[in-house]
Amino acid sequence: MNKNRLYFLIPLLIIILSGAVLLSLGVGEMHLSIEMLPGIFANKDSMEYGVLSQIRIPRTLLAISIGGSLSLAGVILQGIYHNPLVEPYTLGISGGASLGVTLVIVTGINSLGMITLPVSGFAGALVTIFLVYFLGFRRGSVSIGRMLLTGVMISFISSSLILFLMSVTEVENIHGIVFWTMGSLNESNSYMVNGMVAVSIISLAISYMFTTPLNALRLGNNMARHLGINSQQVITFLFILTSLLTGTCIAVAGVIGFVGLIIPHISRIIAGTDYRYLLIVSFLCGSIFLLLCDILARTIIFPNELPIGVITGITGGITFLIIVSQPKLKIKIN
Amino acid sequence: MSFFVVDNLSCGYKDGFMVNEISLNLPKGAFAGIIGCNGSGKSTILKGITGELSLLKGTILMDDIDILTLSVKERSKRIAVVSQFIEKYPMTAEEYVLMGRTPFRKAFQFFDTPEDREEANYFLELTGISHLKSKLITQLSGGEQQMVALACALTQKPSLLLLDEPTSHLDITYQSKIMNLLHRLNEKEGLTVIMIIHDLNLAGEYCNHLTLIKDGRIVIQGEPKDVISSQNINTVYNTSVYVATNPISGKPAIFQVSEKWLQIKN
Structure with missing residues (x-):
C-alpha cells in the first residue's frame, strides 16, 4: 500500500468524521445549523444548549466510541484468528450479554434501577469470555477452530435460553428484552457515555502497543514465533482486550451487529494490511459508519426512531455486497 | 570448536x-x-x-547457551527459519523483508527506522530481488517468494x-x-x-x-x-542408486538407476 496515500487517508477520514459530527449535532426535532453552534455554546441557559449537551452530544460521542470500538475489536479478532468471518459477536459475547439482561428483566431485578441492565449485560459478557477462554485456550495451545465453535455454541445456547425465558415470562418483559437486544445509542447516563469514550480511547491506545505482533501474525503463528513474537501470549491478551471492549459496548448500547464484521473488511480494502495504519483507519471508519447510521435511524421515520441495528445491517450489508462484487478487489485476511 | x-x-x-x-x-x-x-x-x-x-x-x-532458556525474542535474534512455503499475504516484498526486523523493534516503535530500511534493502539486494520490492508477494513466482523468505530471515541477522x-x-x-x-x-x-x-x-x-x-x-x-x-542410500531409501564422484567438485553424486537397466546389468 502506498504510504503517501495513507498519510492522506487518515486526515481525510478525520474530516469526514467531523462533518458527520456536525450533521449529527444539527439533525433532529430541533434543527441546528453549523453557524448557530458557537452561539449556542456561548449561551448555556438556552434550550438549544440543553438539547445539545443533554441529548445530541452524548449520543454522538456514543456513536463514535462504540462504532470505533466494535470495528477495532473486529479487525484485531480477524487478525489473530486468521479468519474473515470472525467478528466481536462470533465469540458468543453478545449471546452471553443478552442472556444476562434477559435474566435480570425476567426476574424483575431491573426494577431496582436502569443501571442493572448494563451491569447484567457486562456480567453476561464476562461469563462468556471466561467460558470461551477456558474451553478454547487452556488446553495447551490455542485452537482457533475450537474457540470459534465454542463461541458459536454459546450463542446458540444463549439464544435458546432467551427464547425459553421469553416464552415463560409476561408480555411486558418481552418488550424490554427485544428493545435491549435491538441496540440503541439512546443513553442518558453521562457516566456511561464518558466511561464508554474513555474505554474506547484506552483500548485503541493499548492496541497500538501490539502493532508489531499483529503485523508479524500476518505471516502465520509459526512465522511470528520465528520472528520473536510469543504468539500464544499475544493472542490471549488481545482476545481478552477485545472481549472486554465488546462486552462494554454491549453493556452500554445493546447488540449492534455488523459494524465489527464489515468495517474491518472495508478498512483493509482502503488501507491495506499494515496494522499500524489499519487499527486507526478501522476505528475511524467504524465511528463514521455508526454515526451516519444513527443519523439515518433518527431521521428516516421521524419523529419515531428505527433500531440502529436495522440500519447497520441493511446499509452495511448492501454496501459490502457492492464492494465485494468488484472483480478487481481481492480480500484476504490470513 | x-x-x-x-x-x-x-x-x-x-x-x-x-x-x-x-x-x-x-x-x-x-x-x-x-x-x-x-x-x-x-x-x-x-x-x-x-x-x-x-x-x-x-x-x-x-x-554454550541452552536455547530453550532463551525468550522467543532472544532466540529469534540468533536463529532464523525459512519454511518451505511462505504465507501468501497481500503485502509487498519490501514489507515482508522488513518483518525480519521484528526482533529489533522497540516496544513503542511504530515506524521503520532508516536502519531498518537499510538492512532490508541490503538483503533485498543480496538476494537479487530489489527490483521486485514494491511487488505484492502474491504476484511473485515460487522462486522469487523463496528469495523473499530468505531475505527476511537474513534480515534477522541470525x-x-x-x-x-x-x-x-x-x-x-x-x-x-x-x-x-x-x-x-x-x-x-x-x-x-x-x-x-x-x-x-x-x-x-x-x-x-x-x-x-x-x-x-x-x-x-x-x-x-x-x-x-x-x-x-539403498538401505534407507530402498531404491537402487549408483554413487559416483562429481568430476568438477569431487563431491559425491548419485544416479538413480531404472528397474530395466538394473535387470539388464544383473
Whole structure:
C-alpha cells in the first residue's frame, strides 16, 4: 500500500468524521445549523444548549466510541484468528450479554434501577469470555477452530435460553428484552457515555502497543514465533482486550451487529494490511459508519426512531455486497 | 570448536510419531544437511530445534547457551527459519523483508527506522530481488517468494539459519541461486546453516555435514562422502542408486538407476 496515500487517508477520514459530527449535532426535532453552534455554546441557559449537551452530544460521542470500538475489536479478532468471518459477536459475547439482561428483566431485578441492565449485560459478557477462554485456550495451545465453535455454541445456547425465558415470562418483559437486544445509542447516563469514550480511547491506545505482533501474525503463528513474537501470549491478551471492549459496548448500547464484521473488511480494502495504519483507519471508519447510521435511524421515520441495528445491517450489508462484487478487489485476511 | 550442539533430543506429536536420540555437534560455519525419506522425521527435528514442538528429552546448546532458556525474542535474534512455503499475504516484498526486523523493534516503535530500511534493502539486494520490492508477494513466482523468505530471515541477522527444503519446488536456476548464496554467506560471513534437503545431489555438493534419518533416528552422520554411499542410500531409501564422484567438485553424486537397466546389468 502506498504510504503517501495513507498519510492522506487518515486526515481525510478525520474530516469526514467531523462533518458527520456536525450533521449529527444539527439533525433532529430541533434543527441546528453549523453557524448557530458557537452561539449556542456561548449561551448555556438556552434550550438549544440543553438539547445539545443533554441529548445530541452524548449520543454522538456514543456513536463514535462504540462504532470505533466494535470495528477495532473486529479487525484485531480477524487478525489473530486468521479468519474473515470472525467478528466481536462470533465469540458468543453478545449471546452471553443478552442472556444476562434477559435474566435480570425476567426476574424483575431491573426494577431496582436502569443501571442493572448494563451491569447484567457486562456480567453476561464476562461469563462468556471466561467460558470461551477456558474451553478454547487452556488446553495447551490455542485452537482457533475450537474457540470459534465454542463461541458459536454459546450463542446458540444463549439464544435458546432467551427464547425459553421469553416464552415463560409476561408480555411486558418481552418488550424490554427485544428493545435491549435491538441496540440503541439512546443513553442518558453521562457516566456511561464518558466511561464508554474513555474505554474506547484506552483500548485503541493499548492496541497500538501490539502493532508489531499483529503485523508479524500476518505471516502465520509459526512465522511470528520465528520472528520473536510469543504468539500464544499475544493472542490471549488481545482476545481478552477485545472481549472486554465488546462486552462494554454491549453493556452500554445493546447488540449492534455488523459494524465489527464489515468495517474491518472495508478498512483493509482502503488501507491495506499494515496494522499500524489499519487499527486507526478501522476505528475511524467504524465511528463514521455508526454515526451516519444513527443519523439515518433518527431521521428516516421521524419523529419515531428505527433500531440502529436495522440500519447497520441493511446499509452495511448492501454496501459490502457492492464492494465485494468488484472483480478487481481481492480480500484476504490470513 | 562446537557451536551448535543437540544432545539426545526426543520430540514428537500427540499421535505417536517421535524422533529419538538425535544428537548433532556442529562447528561454527557448518553447512549441514538433514536427509531422509518423506515421513522420516526431518521436519520434526527442525520443529524441535525452533521450539515449535516441545522437547521430551534432550538439550540444545548454541554457543554454550541452552536455547530453550532463551525468550522467543532472544532466540529469534540468533536463529532464523525459512519454511518451505511462505504465507501468501497481500503485502509487498519490501514489507515482508522488513518483518525480519521484528526482533529489533522497540516496544513503542511504530515506524521503520532508516536502519531498518537499510538492512532490508541490503538483503533485498543480496538476494537479487530489489527490483521486485514494491511487488505484492502474491504476484511473485515460487522462486522469487523463496528469495523473499530468505531475505527476511537474513534480515534477522541470525548466526544460525534453519531451512526446510528451500529448493524442493524450484527450478534449477533458483536451486543454484539459493544454494550458492547460502554457500557464500556460509563461507564469507560464517553463517551456520542447517537445512532439510531432498535433493541428494545438492546435499552432496554443498553441505559439509550430512545427517541421514530413518524412522525418527539417525542412521549415520558425517562428511557427505561417507554418508552418501550406495549402501546407505539403498538401505534407507530402498531404491537402487549408483554413487559416483562429481568430476568438477569431487563431491559425491548419485544416479538413480531404472528397474530395466538394473535387470539388464544383473
